[in-house]
Amino acid sequence: MNKSSVSSFRLPPAVVVLLRHALPEVAGRTVTAITAEVPAYAEAFAGEMGAKIEGAVRAALAMFLNLIARVEHADPARGAPMEPALEGAYALGRGEAKYGRSLDALLAAYRVGARVAWRDMARISVEAGVDALTVTEFAELVFAYIDELSAASVAGHADELASTVRARRRNLERLGRALIEAEPPHALVAAAEAAEWAPPGTLTAVLLPERAVGNLIDLLDPRTLHVDADGERAVLLVPEAHGAGRAHLIRLLAGREVVVGPARPWERAAESYARADRALAMGLSGDTEEHLVALLLGADPGALADLRARALAPLAGEGEASRAKLADTLRSWLRHQGRREEIAAELFVHPQTVRYRVTRLRELYGDRLRDPDWLVMLTVALAA
CATH class of the missing domain: 1.10.490 (Globin-like)
Known part of the structure; x- marks a missing residue:
């Protein structure tokens, strides 16, 4: 007045x-x-x-x-x-x-x-x-x-x-952190209730720079959780990004600097985050579903090195140049199931050269090239 x-x-x-x-x-x-x-x-x-x-x-x-x-x-x-x-x-x-x-x-x-x-x-x-x-x-x-x-x-x-908005935002942040830190199910349920957040069927972790969150999060499911990982990197936990939903998410993220983990039941979102985090540490980007072999092979670098050493031991007596050519030929031979023309096309050599190298491989490996266990070991060793 x-x-x-x-x-x-x-x-x-x-x-x-x-x-x-x-x-x-x-x-x-x-x-x-x-x-x-x-x-x-x-x-x-x-x-x-x-x-x-x-x-x-x-x-x-x-x-x-x-x-x-x-x-x-x-x-x-x-x-x-x-x-x-x-x-x-x-x-x-x-x-x-x-x-x-x-x-x-x-x-x-x-x-x-x-x-x-x-x-x-x-x-x-x-x-x-x-x-x-x-x-x-x-x-x-x-x-x-x-x-x-x-x-x-x-x-x-x-x-x-x-x-109220600030309190709910804090509760959502706590829920997101509890999820990526794999807290017990009862704690996750309590955190979801405190945040008034309706749990979805699945969550998918998306790692991206913190600066990019603002332009993206409004395009995602409103239940998406945002966790500040370290001030520079953010984690988004996206609901229902499986099946057709995952294809849509991948299209939405195309061209962005992201790593996308697998979809997991919401209480196990930590698994999605862990895989995406491991992929990022390995220098991978995009959809982790496209890097499963690399992720598997990188899970235990020491074991992989030992397996390679064992699998390629028969080539140890060859000269360095010959050893490299024989390893390339063996890799292509495994990939193309011995089809000489396809091996020659991939390696840019004459089919007779392929025949010569395969003969040499059979001399070095003997019956091991017909042993299923050895074939699996060679495939894994040469896939790295």
């Missing part, structure tokens, strides 16, 4: 007394009107709660009358007369947000309440002989007062929503 407007306003004390006396009736009619015109409040105003709200309306109107009556005698030490009313309106706004009611309903209630309360107060003032100019000024002050209460409630509503 404009302080100069309040200080210049004069309402006869006898009229103020009449208005105070009428407050219970005015408050009752105000609540009735709000209940009828703002459906969102019909249930809230019923029963015991209605009586409490009616009391709050009466207190707000009484505060206004106190403000008018005490202007000339205000004690600076007692603080601003409006503060209690504004604090109450702010708390009301926060409470409305907590109960999930919209700002539209709250402001509509203020408008209806102001109209009905003013109609009654104006009638009482006119009947008491207040002149038209004073009634007009009184109206301005009433609606200015309601505007300030509305603004305070709007601020409370906005603050509560912002606080």
Whole structure:
């Protein structure tokens, strides 16, 4: 309210007394009107709660009358007369947000309440002989007062929503971290409930630079979880990215600097993250499903080195150049199941050269080239 407007306003004390006396009736009619015109409040105003709200309306109107009556005698030490009313309106706004009611309903209630309360107060003032100019000024002050209460409630509503959003964001971050750290199932369920997050069937880990998250996350399922891995790298846990959903995700990520883990049941999202993280450490990118052999071979580098040494031991006596050519020929021979023309085409040599090298391989390996276990070992060793 404009302080100069309040200080210049004069309402006869006898009229103020009449208005105070009428407050219970005015408050009752105000609540009735709000209940009828703002459906969102019909249930809230019923029963015991209605009586409490009616009391709050009466207190707000009484505060206004106190403000008018005490202007000339205000004690600076007692603080601003409006503060209690504004604090109450702010708390009301926060409470409305907590109960999930919209700002539209709250402001509509203020408008209806102001109209009905003013109609009654104006009638009482006119009947008491207040002149038209004073009634007009009184109206301005009433609606200015309601505007300030509305603004305070709007601020409370906005603050509560912002606080709720921040709290949920923190809970979602905790849930995402719990998932990639493979916390026990009961802890994951509790974290999901705290975050008000409906678990999907599967989650797929996507590793990408933190700077790229903003342009991407809005394109993904709204339940996607975002975990800041180290300030520079982020982890997105994308729901339902399996089957056709995975194909869509891969298309969406095409051309981006990402590593995509496999889809896993949501409680086992840590498995998807672990594979994607391992692929990244190996310098791989894109869809890890396309790098399964490399991932498998890289799981135990020491074991792979030992296997290679054993599998290629028969070539140890050859010269370096010959050993390399024979290893290439053996790899192609395994890949093309001995088809000489295809081996020659792949190696860019004459078929007779292939025949010569294969003969030499048979001399060095003997029956081992017909042993299934040895063929598997050679295939793995030469795939690296």
